[in-house]
Amino acid sequence: MKLWALLLAACALPAQAQDTRYVPHGSWTQLAIPAPACLTMSQPWEGVWNPCTKADHDEWLQDLRHWRDERRIRVGYDGQRYAQPSVAWTQSSFMQAQMMVEDRYxxxxxxxxxxxxxYLDDLVKRFGGIDAVLVWPTYPNIGLDDRNTVDMVRSLPGGIPAVKKMVADFHRRGVKVMFPMMLWDQGTRAIGRSWPDELAALMADIGADGVNGDTQDGVPLAFTQAADKIKHPLVFQPEGLPSDEALAWNLMTWGQYTFPFAPTVDRYKWLEPRHMVNISDRWNRSKTDDLQFAFFNGVGWESWENIWGIWNGITPRDGEATRRVATLERMYARFLVSPEWQPHYPMRQYGVFASRWPLAEGTLWTIVNRNEYDSNGVQLRVPYRVGARYFDAYHGVELQATRDNDGVLLSFPIEARGFGAVLMTDAAPSQANLDTMRNMSARPLRDFAAESAPLPQTQTPVTATKPASAAPAGMVEIPAGPFDFTVRGLAIEGGNSIGVDVAYPWEDGARRFHQRSMRMKRFFIDRYPVSNAQFKAFIDASGYRPADDANFLKHWKNGSYPAGWGNKPVTWVGLEDARAYAAWAGKRLPHEWEWQYAASGSDGRTYPWGNDWRADAVPKPAGGRLVATPDDVDAHPQGASPFGVQDLVGNVWQWTDEYSDEHTRFAILRGGSSYRPQGSIWYFPQAQRNDQHGKLLLMAPGRDRAATLGFRCVTDAAD
Incomplete structure (x- = not known):
């Protein structure tokens, strides 16, 4: 047995070495091939460092080419799909924006x-525009009720006809449109057919071009086949791939890299030069690494500024760098799919890295300066070619080549953390291209600000009611007193970064954790949430009908609520509907701190009834795929707060304050609901403690209404 083990180990070593010495590293979202180690200076304690020689470069490149050839054979690679005209747009889709449907632009x-x-004019102005957009209509709101991934698209304002026109508007501007798929969404309403067929039909209905696979390590071939079957080919873009074989039908991926000093080579781009990668690095404040690695690899970038309603806008410097990188990549896109791509072409200056992209008509070099200082002088040596001319394509000027035996030396500047490009051609290049880049690069990138400030938030004003001297019918008096308003937002992502959650009027910026010692005025609050019967009385008396009536009182039939629902909290009402009811009743919606004070009193208790959870104080959680029928508003008196306010927690969410910044509107929800979609951490999180709240992104009343969302009112008290 020991002998067999030794023999197997001996056989395994050559097999591994036969593959590659430069193993791609990272998870399936970060598969990148390391540069030659000699390109990065080592510290004295790391051993002796010697700069790369020509032999080092040649050996590294030969090894990578061998590995690529062998990998293609091992997976039976077939790249025919990349040659189909219907999907050729991916090969020049360098700039893709992830866009929240709630974005106010x-x-x-x-x-x-x-x-x-x-929306597009703003992007053109700030960073030169985009080639494709990923329209995001789901997370983080999905899971508030049982609408699934497909429902979230179909419930966009105007329904499928309006969404189809929206997609056509992007196409009119030359922008391809993608939507996401969430196969982790197995806790909401079940779809009626297979996911591949359902998704293909939806994308065909709206005319979309592709699908992003959220959290997916590859989109299975069945999805491509389903789209082909109905003659609406789609492009799929997972976050990574489970195997190199999937490269044949996943024509795009995201690149979620780490960024060492010497740029890594994207595994999928190396295996298939026509493959498009959009580097996604949403939380970093600076995008220089993203853009440099994209330019070096001849791929693109995901401009993701509105991150689930948290604004991380690109800086003016990054915006201008994006404009220049995108312009060059679009101009010379035909070079960037060269099958003879040579990453890490030898350069003369330390910290300057280049890729060579040869075609019969000429050669392009894409160059990045990773140093924190400018690089000047001779940058690269290229083979001498009779009749060839050389151009600094980044600055839009012709270069004077210096003959060096069988080669020529090319000198040009590259600013710190900047970009460069060289074009070698026998023919005269486009003068318009040169003029464009000469004008665009006239100012160095250092002249543009490298920082951006979070967007200031504004609370939507709430008009005070006519003061009441005593508690109106159905309301409870909340006495004046001191209150420690301590609360945290439950947004799943963002950590405690500036811009996460909300900025209260007394805070200088949005953050997750909040604390303020307050002196509360006396006010009155509804003992129970507004019921269906109460809301019907309002409808009957006022004739109210919202302008955007999509999903308004969706659970009602023939102008009334279902039998037995009169004392259940009204749902499928938007913020505007709740405000209209409150105004009719001479009331208003509560500020969040009023709601929390009414729920907790002044002793800081965790739940309205005390510090320990009581299952009998709230409705039974609904762990199935569908929203359960709400309990009556007075069904759980054990859950009353110190002031006698009931049904605060666990039945239906309740509207409170609205906030907005330049790009996003949102409302603060309190109390949670009984609905608990299972199977994923990504669903809208519950907030049933007194010191927690939910943040719901707002788009349009018809979309904002939900089966789990109601409200209660307050009235101001006379002094």
Whole structure:
């Protein structure tokens, strides 16, 4: 047995060495091939460092080429899909934006229109525009009720006809459109057919071009086949791939890298030069690494500024760098799919790295300076070619080549953490291209600000009611007193970064954790949430009907609530509907701290009834795929707060304050609901403690309404 083990080990070693010495590293979202170690200076304690020689470069490149050839054979690679005209757009889709449907530049709830031109014009102004957009209609709101991934698209304002027109508006501007798929969404309403067929049909209905696989290590071939079957080919873009074989039908991926000094080579781009990678690095404040690694690899970038309603806008410097990188990549896109791509072409200056992209018509070099200082002088030596001319494509000027035996030396500047490009051609290049880049690069990137400030948030004003001297019918008096308002937001992502959650009027910026010692005024609050019967009385008396009536009182039939639902909390009402009811009743919606004070009193208790959870104080959690029928508002008197306020927690969420910044509107929800979709951490989180709240992104009343969301009112008290 020992002998067999030794023989197997001996056989395994050559097999491993036969593959590659430069093993791609990282998880399936970060598969990158390391540069030659000699390109990065080592510290004295790391051993002797010697700069790369030509032999080092040649050996490294030969090893990578051998590995690529062998990998293609091992997986039976077939790249025919990349040659199909219907999907060729991916090979020049360098700049893709992930865009939240709640972005205020994208939809105007007042006119009930998608404002695609406004959205795109802003991106053109700030960083040169995009080639594709990933329209994001799901997370983080998904799971508030049982609408699934497909429902979240179909419930966009105007339904499928309006979404189809929105997609056509992007196409009119030359922008391809993608939507996400969430196969982790197995806790909401079940779909009626297979996921591949359902998704293919939806994308065909709206005319979309592709699908992003959220959290997916590859989109299975069945999805591609389902789209082909109905003659609406789609491009799929997972976050990574489970195997190199999947490269044949996943024509795009995200690149979620670490960024060493010497740029790594993207595994999938190396295996298939026509493959498009969009580097996604949403939380970093600086995008220089993203753009340099993209330019070096001849791939693209994911401009993701609105991160689940948290604004991380690109800086003016990064915006200008994006404009220049994107312009060059679009101009010379034909070079960036060269099958003879040579990463880490030998350069003369330390910390300057280049890729060589040869075609019959000429050669392009994409160059990045990773140093924190400018690089000047001779940058690279290229083979001499009779009749060839050389251009600094980044600065838009012709270079004077210095003959060096069988080669030429090329000198040009590259600023600190900047970019460069050289074009060698026998023919005269486009003068328009040179002029464009000469004008664009006239100012160095250092002239543009490298920092951006978070967007300031504004609380939507709440008009005080006519003061009452005693508690109106159905309301409870909340006495004046001291209150320690301590609360935290439950947004799943973002940590405690500036911009996460909310900025209260007394805070100088949004953050997750909040604390303020307050002196509460006396006020009155509804003992119970507003019921269906109470809301029907309002409808009957006022004739109220919202302008955007999509999903309004969706659970009602023939103008009334279901039998037996009169004393259950009204749901499927938006923030505007709740405000209209409150105004009719001479009331208003509570500020969040009023809601919390009414729920906890002044002793800081964890739940309205005390510090320990009581299952009998709340409705039974609904762990199935569908929203359960709410309990009556007075069904759980054990859950009353110190002031006697009931049904605060675990039945239906309750509207409180609204906030907005330049790009996002959102409301603070309190109390949680009984609905608990299972199977994923990504669903809208519950907030049933007194010191927790939910943040719901707002788009349009018809979309914001939910089966689990109601409200209660307050009235101001006379002094």
């Amino acid at each position: 994208f939809y105007d709830p007042a006119t009930r229109q998608y404002t695609v031109d406004r």
